[in-house]
Amino acid sequence: MSKLVVFSDLDGTLLDHANYSFAPAQPALDALAARGIPLILATSKTAAEVAVLHEALSLGDWPAIVENGAGIYRPGSTAGDAAPYAALRAALDSLPPDLRAPFRGFGDMSDAEVAEITGLSPAAAALARQRQHSEPGLWQESDATQACFITALADRGIACRSGGRFLTLSHGRTKADGLREIAAELGAERTLALGDAPNDTDMLQAADLGVIVRNDHGPGIPPLPGEGQGTIRRTADPGPIGWNTAVLAILNDIKD
Template identity: 60%
Template structure:
């Protein structure tokens, strides 16, 4: 198939405050013109991804959901086995109360509370709460307690990853793992990945070209392996505007190297 693009959503393809992708439209159109598949790779659930996937016109292209813990395949719908999420919730319940107290997961919140912490509308918040593979939440405890909290969960095979807004618990599978699986399945000869948060680092470093999209609201990313060699780039603009600028530049380079794709 050739080139495949993998992208994070919040703070990357979607504006941090408005969740709009409008500023990325020129680059999205350029990908479609070239027949380059766009794979969404996000912490969002399949229920959240489905309407956005349709709005973007991505057809049958699969998406990576819940930070790499699962896939959304349009033909299969959004209903999936929630055994992983149940396992995570049991592990949380088994922790000592003083460790458990610092974490408030989505399953501990009402839809109204999820809407408040995410900025989503109520319908979007309900979809965000339909977890199958992972449990995002807010850590409000001390840093040393956080380390003990994650160590305790590790006894159950549960791992924690920090994203742009939340601490997300899963059984350890990453966006990079899912990207590698789909790249093989779809016959990619070259991959580009774009992201903005710590939970994107492995994906950025695994791709042939990684793009760190500037996000002034997030924790930022340290210098990554591959930046000095130019394999990982950074945008000057934030969110979807930065995404579009980087993507159009990379497509120009791709066309120049293989005019058949121009």
């Protein structure tokens, strides 16, 4: 059991937006490991993608929140259920053609296309397309048409959330749901969450302390309740540089 549990988004937060490196955050990562504080990844990435990063970060048996909260990755588990993803694709394909056509999800793309729009290698893009719970994609029409698209999917029980780059469809679970589930499982007394994009907002507000990492490549996160009280703070620097500074400062303040 651990008193403090840290939850972190990846792209643009712990990982550099341009090169996906976490190297600038290594001092804070080492400090967490030295104190035995669980680091729970919370990302839009798939379990297949997270497995690689989880090992690179030496996170042992700690679980991770995947596909924007729609699923939980547990190291060593081979269980996988593609039924939720199949249901998402069926709902998407049931839309009228004028609403369906402007949305290009990862399931509509090849590995090469996903690699091109994300900057991932073809091999990494293939892992990103191994989806079980959610469908990210690009919207290629007006905001007004997008609103109709979102409403039509909501009528079919599908939720839409805007992240740093993509509009993501899911069955409604969020990173905040994953945070609450894992925090209870680990017996957390305090939770710290870090993120940089609108899809992190619920998680930041669900944690005891939230850190908004500066985002220079997307819409970022608007002012949130709690910023005035200090339960939510912002970094001066973007990505893993800001992440590192924030985590070290909080660890200095918190006696675990």
